Structures are given as structure tokens and as C-alpha cells.
Amino acid sequence: MNFVALDVETANASLASICQVGIVRFENGHIADKWSSLVDPEDFFDGMNISIHGIDEDDVAGAPTFHQASSEISQRILGQTVVTHTSFDRSAIAQACGKYGLAPPECAWLDTARVARRTWPDVAHSGYGLGSLAQRFGIEFQHHDALEDARAAGMILLRAIEDSGLDIGALLEHSTQRIKQHHAQAGNPDGRLFGEIAVFTGTLSMSRRDAAELASRAGCEIADGVTKHTTLLVVGDQDICKLAGHEKSSKHRKAEKFIADGQNIRILAEKDFAAIVSMD
Numbered sequence: 264m265n266f267v268a269l270d271v272e273t274a275n276a277s278l279a280s281i282c283q284v285g286i287v288r289f290e291n292g293h294i295a296d297k298w299s300s301l302v303d304p305e306d307f308f309d310g311m312n313i314s315i316h317g318i319d320e321d322d323v324a325g326a327p328t329f330h331q332a333s334s335e336i337s338q339r340i341l342g343q344t345v346v347t348h349t350s351f352d353r354s355a356i357a358q359a360c361g362k363y364g365l366a367p368p369e370c371a372w373l374d375t376a377r378v379a380r381r382t383w384p385d386v387a388h389s390g391y392g393l394g395s396l397a398q399r400f401g402i403e404f405q406h407h408d409a410l411e412d413a414r415a416a417g418m419i420l421l422r423a424i425e426d427s428g429l430d431i432g433a434l435l436e437h438s439t440q441r442i443k444q445h446h447a448q449a450g451n452p453d454g455r456l457f458g459e460i461a462v463f464t465g466t467l468s469m470s471r472r473d474a475a476e477l478a479s480r481a482g483c484e485i486a487d488g489v490t491k492h493t494t495l496l497v498v499g500d501q502d503i504c505k506l507a508g509h510e511k512s513s514k515h516r517k518a519e520k521f522i523a524d525g526q527n528i529r530i531l532a533e534k535d536f537a538a539i540v541s542m543d
Contacts, residue, residue, distance in 0.1 A: 264292040264424065266344040266373070266431060268417035270409045271355045272316040275309040276498055278355035278535040279362040281329050282308070282318050285409030286339050289417050292424075298339060299410035301326040311519045311530065316407040330363040337368045344371045344431050348393045348416040350455045351529070354539045373431070374455070375416045375423070377438040382423045387442050389458060392527070393419075454482025455542055456495070459529075462486050464514040465499030467533055474533075481540045489517045495529050497536045 268287045274280040285299040303323045313319045336356075347353050353372050360367045379391045386396070394406055397415045400422050404415040424430065429437060442452045450457055461483040463474050474497070475485045486493060496518045511519075518528050 264421070264431070265290050266346050266417070266420070267340055268346040268413040268420070269340060269352055269356075270347065270412035270416065271352050272318060272407065272409050273312060273355060274304040274306050274318075275312055276530040276535075277306065277358070277532045278351065278538075279358040280304040280306040281355055281359050282312075282323055283316070283409040284332065284336060285411070285413040286336070287410065287413045287417050288339070289421070292421055294414070294417070297410060297414070298335075300332055300335070302332055303328045311522060314523065328363075329359045330365070333360070333363070333365055340370050341368045342370060344373055344435070346373050346375055346413075346416050346420050348374070348412070348419070349376045350374055350539050350542060351531075351535075354535055354542070358535060358538060371435060373420070373435055374438060375419050377455075378420060378423050378434055380442060380457075381437055381440060382427045388452070391458070450478075450482040450484050451480050452482065454480060455539055457482030459483045459495040460486055460492050461495040461497060462489050462493050462514060462518075463497050464512045465533075466501045467497075467499045474536075477537070477540050489514045489521065489528075491521065491526060493518065493521070493526075493528055495531060497531050497533055500533045 266289050268289065270285045271281045272283040274282045281302050282304045283299065283301050287294055288296040301318065301323050303326045305328055308319050357367045376391050379396055380387045393412060393415055396419050397404055400419065402415050402418045405411040423434065427434070427437070456478065459482065461478045463471055467474055478485055483495065489496065496514065498515060515530070518530060522528050
């Protein structure tokens with residue numbers, strides 16, 4: 264029942280552009296400590312990200328960079344079981360460490376989305392998002408605030424421990440077990456990106472065919488265009504670099520319109536997509 268929950272927010276589609284970190288420490292099933300900090304990402308803020316979490320350049324003025332905050336973050340998670348909801352936050356920490364030439368903190372990572380899919384069969388294939396699970400269990404929180412999201416992830420893990428009867432060590436092992444695939448469900452059900460409906464845009468470092476194969480192995484269903492069903496848009500790294508100049512593809516702009524209308528789409532840089540896929 265002892266672990267830390269972590270969440271980050273980013274300034275743009277690059278996971279290395281962390282602009283807020285939230286960490287909640289749980290001891291014996293109760294919140295023992297909470298810590299959060301704004302972070303200067305030393306990168307541009309995309310308007311779409313600002314619209315989601317409300318953090319902009321003025322808010323992080325004078326805030327520590329990730330390099331400056333890394334010792335505090337490492338002190339809080341080093342050697343701990345670190346809980347995140349999906350693998351995006353774990354990858355963001357790794358990408359930010361790489362950006363500054365830092366070694367990622369050594370800890371055991373536990374994805375509560377994977378735990379949820381194996382604890383409650385009715386969410387094995389859908390409905391395991393942080394917001395959906397929080398609503399299911401009556402967890403009130405302010406979504407897209409890093410500290411609040413971390414707290415919600417921790418509370419979901421506590422509920423999984425209660426309902427499954429498994430401890431942290433058993434859940435770490437249980438989260439790697441295979442899930443029975445529904446006949447009509449596309450994508451590897453055990454992949455870290457299972458449930459995502461992915462679209463690619465921009466200039467990728469690999470062929471679209473290879474990118475689609477990697478995404479499928481990671482659990483994604485692949486689509487050619489952005490629709491109301493899209494959940495993940497992977498953007499070529501070169502195109503991400505152009506975002507400060509607002510040179511976005513039609514798919515990118517369409518995805519942002521859907522996001523503005525309330526659709527849950529994550530826009531992800533190709534290098535971050537590759538890093539998450541490589542975890543498997």
C-alpha cells in the first residue's frame with residue numbers, strides 16, 4: 264500500500280516539454296505527502312495544450328527547468344513503485360531526462376490503466392480512461408492538473424487493490440498478463456497503446472507501413488484520417504519543430520478542432536511514439 268503517483272502536463276506535442284509535475288506519496292493506503300511544481304520547458308507552448316491545462320509562458324516564468332527540478336523529482340520517486348495512468352507520463356520523464364542528458368530515476372513503474380483493464384473485466388477493452396474510472400468510483404478531481412491527476416491515479420490503484428485482493432507486487436506482475444482479445448477488436452490487446460485509434464501525419468522517419476505495423480503491435484487500431492473516433496495523432500518530428508510557426512497539416516488542424524469540441528485526442532511526436540512502443 265506504499266507507492267507514489269506521478270503525472271505531468273506538457274507544453275506541446277513533445278513529451279519532453281514538461282511544464283508541470285505532480286507527485287503524491289501514499290503510505291498504508293493514505294495520502295502522506297503531495298508535491299507539485301510548474302516547470303519551464305524551455306520550449307514553445309502550443310495553443311491546444313494551453314487550452315487543455317491552462318498553463319502558458321507567463322505561468323512558468325521563473326519556474327525551474329526540468330534539469331533544475333530533476334533532483335527533487337528523483338528524490339521523491341527513486342527506488343519507489345511509481346504509479347501513472349497510461350505510459351505517457353513515464354515516457355515524458357524519460358524523454359525530459361534525455362533532453363538534459365540525465366539518467367532516468369531507477370524505480371518500478373506501474374500503469375493503472377493496465378491494472379484497471381485486468382482488475383475489472385468490463386473495462387478490459389474500453390472505459391479505462393482516468394476520467395471514466397474516477398467517475399465510476401466517485402473520485403472527484405480537477406482533470407489536467409498534474410497533482411490532481413496523480414492523486415486520482417493513486418486512488419484508482421487503491422480501489423484495484425481492494426477489489427482484486429492483490430498487493431502492489433502482485434499487481435506489477437498481474438499488469439503484464441495477457442488479455443483475451445475480442446474477435447472484432449483490432450490491435451494487440453496487451454500493447455501499451457491498446458484502445459488507441461491512431462492516425463499518422465507529417466514527415467516520418469520511417470515508412471507509414473512500418474509505423475502502422477509498430478502501432479498495431481502496441482495495440483493501436485490504424486486509421487487513414489482524423490474522425491470523431493480518433494484518439495491518437497502521431498506527428499512527424501520535423502513537423503513538430505514547425506509548430507511554433509503554425510505550419511500544421513490538415514489532419515493536425517482537424518484533430519485540434521475535435522479537441523476544442525471536447526474529443527479526447529492526444530497529439531504525440533513521432534519520437535515519443537517510438538519510445539512508448541519500444542517499452543514493449
